[in-house]
Each structure stands twice: as structure tokens, then as C-alpha cells.
Amino acid sequence: MNNDELELTQFAENLRQEVIMAAEAGGDHDEGNSFREDAFTQLIIGYLTEAGELEDGHVCHYVARGMKINGYSLHEDDECLNLFTSIYTQQIPPATVRKDEVTSALKRLIKFVEQAFKGLYQSLEEASCAFDMANLVFSLKGKLNRIRLFVFTDGLTTKQVWQETVQGDITFSSHIWDIRRLYQCVTSGQRREAIEIDFQERYGATIPCLVSPATQADYEACLAIVPGDILYKLYDEYGSRLLERNVRSFLQAKGKVNKGIRSTLSEQPQRFLAYNNGISATAEAIRFVDLPGGKAITWIRDLQIVNGGQTTASIFQAARKDKADLAEVHVQAKITIVDREQLDEIVPLISRYANSQNKVSDADFSANDxxxxxxxxxxxxxxxxxxxxxxxxxxxxxxxxxxxxxxxxxxxxxxxxxxxxxxxxxxxxxxxxxxxxxxxxxxxxxxxxxxxxxxxxxxxxxxxxxxxxxxxxxxxxxxxxxxxxxxxxxxxxxxxxxxxxxxxxxxxxxxxxxxxxxxxxxxxxxxxxxxxxxxxxxxxxxxxxxxxxxxxxxxxxxxxxxxxxxxxxxxxxxxxxxxxxxxxxxxxxxxxxxxxxxGNRGIDEPDIAEQQLIHEIASLAAETWFEIAHWAKETGNLLPWQRSLTVSLGKLASQEKLPSRKQALRGMEILEEIERLGFKVSA
Structure with missing residues (x-):
């Protein structure tokens, strides 16, 4: 057994121990019990959510004739459903899971969808999660356009890539996560599997671009013109995985800007390039080919849209819901090429500074908080x-x-x-x-x-x-x-x-x-x-x-x-x-x-310095706060909420009650402001 196999086996054993501990935490001490398979499913959902492959998921074990499902999640737009099934072997070293076993697992998921669409929930116990899950799928009949089927296994599969199938208006795609793929995802040093796109092979086209002159900077850049239909296909396949590294927000077409984007796409698609600011993206690596008078992108690794998620999602929605013709739509793109070692440092900064159309939440930059x-x-x-x-x-x-x-x-x-x-x-x-x-x-x-x-x-x-x-x-x-x-x-x-x-x-x-x-x-x-x-x-x-x-x-x-x-x-x-x-x-x-x-400290409770501040504010007499409030009203100084707070602090002082942490902080700001304005607090 070589070193790679030893490390994989060790990872599998660690995962097995995690499953055992998680199952025992749930009250299961029996190896044959489905608790372990559910615990395994929950752990994999957690890993893939952390990696950005999923947006969360619910464990729900259901087995019936021709059907088996371990969990599900629904995309926020109600158009993409994820279904999970697990093949949990508990074998160390990892055993081989045959192709026909995976095929059977996928068929059981599809059978569940078919039965759910027929009203399976009506035959299930209302208090069960299976009822909830089947009822949800039934309610989505006619709305879904994509169902992603996930097979999780602690074994080793012989086939990773499965072709998409289409049934009616729904595209079914299969995603197999065996122990090796999970190990590579967890230990690669990246937060998710990098997206690799061969434009020539997949779309029969390259992306014309202008490459920046060579400099001493720790990045390269290029300006490209991306056909709208290619951007649509990319989002259709990868969804929110494309959007902003460290950001898992799907921007629905609801705001004024989005409606404007969709209006342009439907009514004046040829002017989209002129009207829209385009997108900013990052990549780990790009391969170029020479064209007469310039270059074109033929392959890209780890493409991430750090600004322009709204544009991307709106193009997708316009084509999907409004049946907009994207043949004349083109989008300008600035793509920054960043070395892998600097991805986690530079990309969040690019995302932070590039975003202006939609401010990126502070939650997006929390990894090194x-x-x-x-x-x-x-x-x-x-x-x-x-x-x-x-x-x-x-x-x-x-x-x-x-x-x-x-x-x-x-x-x-x-x-x-x-x-x-x-x-x-x-x-x-x-x-x-x-x-x-x-x-x-x-x-x-x-x-x-x-x-x-x-x-x-x-x-x-x-x-x-x-x-x-x-x-x-x-x-x-x-x-x-x-x-x-x-x-x-x-x-x-x-x-x-x-x-x-x-x-x-x-x-x-x-x-x-x-x-x-x-x-x-x-x-x-x-x-x-x-x-x-x-x-x-x-x-x-x-x-x-x-x-x-x-x-x-x-x-x-x-x-x-x-x-x-x-x-x-x-x-x-x-x-x-x-x-x-x-x-x-x-x-x-x-x-x-x-x-x-x-103590009983949490993030909402004051620390030592804040506790001292609370007592300092509380030590001020009620009459002093009322005097400040009267002065502020007569002079027009302080903002309305500040004048209101001085009255509140006065009432708390008269009742010998402590102000909250936030009240104390704002109270100190008021004291500093009135001192600046010349008001003297009575001794």
C-alpha cells in the first residue's frame, strides 16, 4: 500500500469514527441501525456545504419498494431540487462500489421522484419527515427544471462522470461522491472542487479576449467578451458555485436593476453589452489560443464570478422564464488570474472592492475573522x-x-x-x-x-x-x-x-x-x-x-x-x-x-471593559440625563434618537436599572458629543 492509499485509508477510518460518534450521540449503538447511515449522510452534507457544493441539506431516511432516499435540499428559486442517497459500507480499507450498485441507487432516487409526483405523501404518516419531503416534491411538480441526484459512499466507485438525462421539462444530473473524491475535496487546501471548463470541447467556441501586458504584479488579467448563451449554460450547470468565492448568495431577479437587465435582454438584446457593466471574475489558470489580431480563452480553471452575480443570474432567468433569445447578447468580463497560493488572500479582496452594484455582506469575508x-x-x-x-x-x-x-x-x-x-x-x-x-x-x-x-x-x-x-x-x-x-x-x-x-x-x-x-x-x-x-x-x-x-x-x-x-x-x-x-x-x-x-457570556453579552462602561453610564444621576435631554431639545442639538436615548437612560437611572451594552456605548457617544459642544455635566 503506497503513501496515498495509506492516507486515504486513514481518512476513511477517521470518517468512520466520526460517523460512530455522531450515531451514538443520537442514541444508536447498533451497527445495523440506519442511524449510522443517516449520520454518514449528515456528515457528507456538512462537508459539501462547507465546500460550497451544496447550500445545506436535510437528512430524511425513506425506504420502500424500488425507492431509497437519505435526504434532500431545495434551491432558493424552487427550480432545482437535490436528492441524496447513501451507500454506506463501513469497510476499512474502502471497498469497491460497483457501477451497477450506483446505477441502482440513482434509479431508486428517480423512482421516488416519480412516486412523489403521483401523490406518495398521501400514504405516509403526516408527522414523519418522509411525508414532508414527498409533499414538498409533489408541490414542486411543474415548477422544477433540474433535479440533482447525489450518491454518497464511503467506498470507491469505478465511474465518476454520468451523463445528464431529460424527462419532460426536468433535467436529471448525477453527482457521485465516493471516499476518494471527498478526501481530495477536504485535503486539497481549497474550499471546493475547482471548476474546469474546456470551452472548445464543451461549447464548440473560444472566448475572444485582450491580455494585459506583462508586469511584475502577482496576478495577470484579461478582458473578454462572453457570449450570453455560454454564460447561461455555465450558470445552468454550476449554479451558485460560480458566484463569488466565499459567497453563497443566489441573487434572484427581483430588484430594480435585475428587472432592467431582464427588460433589456427581452426587448433590446443587441444593446446589452452597451448598457451593462459586465462581470468581474477570477481564475487560477487560463489557456489561450492565438487568433488573427488577438487571443482567445480555450480553457479555464476555478472560474469564480466575484462581481456580476446579478447579471449572470438575470441572464439565466431571462432565458429560462422569459424565453429570451441570447444569440445577440454579449457580456464584457474582466478576469484576474491568481496563483493558487494567493487565492484565499486576494480573491476576497477583489470581491470586496469590485462589488458596488450589490454590496457584499460582511458574512462573505469571515474565514479569517x-x-x-x-x-x-x-x-x-x-x-x-x-x-x-x-x-x-x-x-x-x-x-x-x-x-x-x-x-x-x-x-x-x-x-x-x-x-x-x-x-x-x-x-x-x-x-x-x-x-x-x-x-x-x-x-x-x-x-x-x-x-x-x-x-x-x-x-x-x-x-x-x-x-x-x-x-x-x-x-x-x-x-x-x-x-x-x-x-x-x-x-x-x-x-x-x-x-x-x-x-x-x-x-x-x-x-x-x-x-x-x-x-x-x-x-x-x-x-x-x-x-x-x-x-x-x-x-x-x-x-x-x-x-x-x-x-x-x-x-x-x-x-x-x-x-x-x-x-x-x-x-x-x-x-x-x-x-x-x-x-x-x-x-x-x-x-x-x-x-x-x-459570566454566561455570548456575543451579545458585554466584556469586562464594556461592563465598566455600563456601570459608569449608570452612575450618572437621572436628573443629569433629563437635563441633557432638555438642553438638546431647546438647542436642537443631538439627533432625535439621541435625545430619546437620554430620556431612556434617565428613566433607567431613576429605577436603579443598568443600561444595555448598546445603550451604554451610545450613551458615551452622547456624553462625548455634548462635551464637544460645550455642555458641562453636573458633578
Whole structure:
């Protein structure tokens, strides 16, 4: 066995151990149980979401005559459906999965689609995820134009590329992810499989361009004119994988600019090049051919559109929905060629500076955010308390980027790899999407968590940016891990109830409800110290989960449960529950004032410096704030919201209540502004 095969086998064994741990977390200890296959499916969905191949997915196991499916996801435009099936062998070294096995798996997915279109959901249990999935597919009949069939396997397949097929108005494409392809995706150092396009072979054409003069710069560039039909075909095949490295946003044709684009495409396609600003893109490598009077692009690797996603998506929608003729449409493109080693550094900057038509969200540039770097640093230095009478401490390993755990482990000798696994158990590894899930659940945003790992992470990153500077101190890290312990235990407890589906939704809503009912006063220090959840809290989780299950599985109008869970209205309904919590829970709750003093830190809670500022603002007399408000009203100084805030701060001071972190920060800005204007605060 050569070195490459050894590394692949090690990767397969690590994945198998992850599956076992994930399945056991769900209450399964039986190798023959479908829990392991579901855990495997969930892990692969996570890897591919992180890599940008998927936009998230739901695990849903359903087997019937001629049908087998393990999960699904729906593109935001309701026109592309992804269906997943798994061939989980559990064999080490990886076994060969024959071509006919893969073919059969694909046929079972197609059979499911056919039966779903015929009303399969009507014969299924309404409280099951299979009902939801089949009902969703039925509701999309006549709307879908593409269905992507994914086969996940921990084995080695003999065929990777499968031809597309067309049935009616729907194009079926097959995507096989075996253990080797997954390993290459995770360890290649890139966030996703690079797109490679041979224009001559695939489209029978090359792309005319003008190449920039040679310079000492660490990049090359060219200006090209791309035919509209080729851009359409590229987006049709690759979708959001083309759009902005580190950005997973599909820009639907709803805004004024998009409508203008589609109008031009339909009414004056020959003027599109003149009216539209074109696109900015990056690539790792390009091959050119000489043309009379210039050059043309014949092949490109890792094409990424960093500005012009709206243009690209609008061209696609105009051709798909409006039946626009793209024969006379051309799009100008600036393509920057960046070396692989500099992709992660330069491309986000190009994306940031190139975007003006649609501002790119701060969530798009979070890979190297100081917050995540600090969490990573804390995770490498803080030891978790020893438990069960053991003297051996462990660490919780934060994977800021996919594959860090595996990379750190594989750099060691076999003997040291065993020590590493003991000190950093797989069950104590967590990713940045996990972190966002723990924080948003604790902060009572279960509807955001229910939207999927990547979307929830993007929302978390935006909130983190809006919050401003945040220091990841030891207290924050310990309380973050306490939330992780709470979440993982809740997953086991909910799984034990055998609800039949929606575990992820039940868990986040259950813990959000407990956070709300206790005003976030559950003593996280106890969970950190014990590295476990006290029995009284476990009992509360079970009680609440039963009530939550009733609410989320009865959506208004017999709608889709998964979609219902994504709505804030669902959270409002859950908050109205009146669950009697166990009396034994009381000793685990901090007093509301103690909660702030002792910690329970999250990104919304103040750090030490901010706590000092809060007390400084609170120490100012109520009369002083009212005096400032009166002066500001008489002079017309300060903005209306600032004058309103001074009154609010005065009322809080009169009631001996502390202002919030945000109120304190804004209050200090007001004090600095009035001092600049000459107003003297009374002693």
C-alpha cells in the first residue's frame, strides 16, 4: 500500500469514527441501525456545504419498494431540487462500489421522484419527515427544471462522470461522491472542487479576449467578451458555485436593476453589452489560443464570478422564464488570474472592492475573522476539567476551516496520533457552523438555526459584525463549550424520544425555549465544570421537547414542517407554551444580576471593559440625563434618537436599572458629543 492509499485509508477510518460518534450521540449503538447511515449522510452534507457544493441539506431516511432516499435540499428559486442517497459500507480499507450498485441507487432516487409526483405523501404518516419531503416534491411538480441526484459512499466507485438525462421539462444530473473524491475535496487546501471548463470541447467556441501586458504584479488579467448563451449554460450547470468565492448568495431577479437587465435582454438584446457593466471574475489558470489580431480563452480553471452575480443570474432567468433569445447578447468580463497560493488572500479582496452594484455582506469575508481566530487559539490552550475520577484532561478542538483536525492529527507519528485522539476526542471537535448553531440557539433564534448550517452561519456573522469588537476571553470560551455540551446532550435526549423526525428542529427550539424561560440564567459554569448536563436540566429538556414537537409538527394550513420551523412565527408559537419546569431546576439558575456578573457570556453579552462602561453610564444621576435631554431639545442639538436615548437612560437611572451594552456605548457617544459642544455635566 503506497503513501496515498495509506492516507486515504486513514481518512476513511477517521470518517468512520466520526460517523460512530455522531450515531451514538443520537442514541444508536447498533451497527445495523440506519442511524449510522443517516449520520454518514449528515456528515457528507456538512462537508459539501462547507465546500460550497451544496447550500445545506436535510437528512430524511425513506425506504420502500424500488425507492431509497437519505435526504434532500431545495434551491432558493424552487427550480432545482437535490436528492441524496447513501451507500454506506463501513469497510476499512474502502471497498469497491460497483457501477451497477450506483446505477441502482440513482434509479431508486428517480423512482421516488416519480412516486412523489403521483401523490406518495398521501400514504405516509403526516408527522414523519418522509411525508414532508414527498409533499414538498409533489408541490414542486411543474415548477422544477433540474433535479440533482447525489450518491454518497464511503467506498470507491469505478465511474465518476454520468451523463445528464431529460424527462419532460426536468433535467436529471448525477453527482457521485465516493471516499476518494471527498478526501481530495477536504485535503486539497481549497474550499471546493475547482471548476474546469474546456470551452472548445464543451461549447464548440473560444472566448475572444485582450491580455494585459506583462508586469511584475502577482496576478495577470484579461478582458473578454462572453457570449450570453455560454454564460447561461455555465450558470445552468454550476449554479451558485460560480458566484463569488466565499459567497453563497443566489441573487434572484427581483430588484430594480435585475428587472432592467431582464427588460433589456427581452426587448433590446443587441444593446446589452452597451448598457451593462459586465462581470468581474477570477481564475487560477487560463489557456489561450492565438487568433488573427488577438487571443482567445480555450480553457479555464476555478472560474469564480466575484462581481456580476446579478447579471449572470438575470441572464439565466431571462432565458429560462422569459424565453429570451441570447444569440445577440454579449457580456464584457474582466478576469484576474491568481496563483493558487494567493487565492484565499486576494480573491476576497477583489470581491470586496469590485462589488458596488450589490454590496457584499460582511458574512462573505469571515474565514479569517479575528473572532474565529481567537476561538481557535483558545481551543488549543484551554483544558477541559477531568471527569469520572480521571486525572486526564482533554481539549475541545475548534475547526476554523474544514480538515484542520485531520491535518493536525496526520502530521504526527502513529504513536502520537493516538495521544492526539485521546487529548482531542472526536466528540469534542466542533466547526464554525456548529458554533453559530450553539450561539443562535442560546440567543433564542431557533428559526435562524432551522434555515440550515450555512445560512445560519451567515446570519451569525452579520450579527457579529454589527455587534462590533468582541474579545474571546477564557470565560466566553468555557461558556461556549457549555452550550455545546448542552446541545449535544439535548440531541441524545430528543433522539431517545423516537419522534420520527425533525430532531434538529426540536433540539434548537427546545433549548431556545429553556433559554427564554430562564432568562438565560442556566449556570453554564456548572456544565463546564462537570462536562455534562445535570439530571434536573435533562428532565427539563425532555419535558419541553415533547411540547415543542407538538407545536412544530402542526404548521398552519397543514404546511411543510421544515419550512414552518424557519419562520419567526413558529418561534412565537413555541414561546407561548406553558411547560411546568421541574422544581429541581431552580438550584441550577443564577440570579438575573448574578448572571451578568458571573459570566454566561455570548456575543451579545458585554466584556469586562464594556461592563465598566455600563456601570459608569449608570452612575450618572437621572436628573443629569433629563437635563441633557432638555438642553438638546431647546438647542436642537443631538439627533432625535439621541435625545430619546437620554430620556431612556434617565428613566433607567431613576429605577436603579443598568443600561444595555448598546445603550451604554451610545450613551458615551452622547456624553462625548455634548462635551464637544460645550455642555458641562453636573458633578
Amino acid at each position: 479575528p473572532f474565529h481566530i481567537q476561538v481557535e487559539e483558545r481551543s488549543r490552550t484551554i483544558w477541559a476539567p477531568a471527569v469520572d475520577g480521571s486525572q486526564k484532561q482533554t481539549r475541545w478542538f475548534y475547526e476554523r476551516a474544514r480538515g484542520q483536525y485531520l491535518d493536525a492529527k496526520n502530521r504526527l507519528t502513529p504513536a502520537k496520533q493516538k495521544d492526539f485522539a485521546v487529548l482531542h476526542p472526536t466528540a469534542q471537535k466542533f466547526t464554525k457552523t456548529d458554533l453559530a448553531k450553539y450561539e443562535h440557539t442560546w440567543n433564542q433564534l431557533p428559526h435562524l438555526v432551522s434555515r440550515g448550517a450555512q445560512k445560519n452561519f451567515n446570519d451569525f456573522t452579520v450579527r457579529l459584525k454589527q455587534r462590533g469588537s468582541f474579545v474571546v476571553d477564557e470565560t466566553y470560551f468555557k461558556h461556549l463549550i457549555a452550550k455545546a455540551i448542552l446541545f449535544k446532550k439535548a440531541e441524545k435526549l430528543v433522539q431517545a424520544q423516537a419522534f420520527g423526525g425533525y430532531r434538529a428542529n426540536i433540539v434548537t427550539y427546545t433549548l431556545a425555549y429553556l433559554s427564554h424561560r430562564t432568562a438565560q440564567t442556566i449556570d453554564l459554569n456548572v456544565l463546564w465544570k462537570d462536562q455534562d448536563v445535570p439530571k434536573a436540566l435533562q428532565g427539563a429538556i425532555t419535558l419541553v421537547a415533547i411540547a415543542v414537537h407538538q407545536v412544530i409538527t402542526q404548521p398552519p394550513g397543514s404546511g411543510n414542517v421544515t419550512e414552518w420551523c424557519k419562520k419567526e412565527a413558529c418561534w412565537e408559537a413555541v414561546k407561548k407554551l406553558e411547560v411546568r419546569l421541574p422544581d429541581a431546576l431552580a438550584p441550577l439558575l443564577l440570579g438575573t444580576r448574578d448572571a451578568g456578573k458571573l
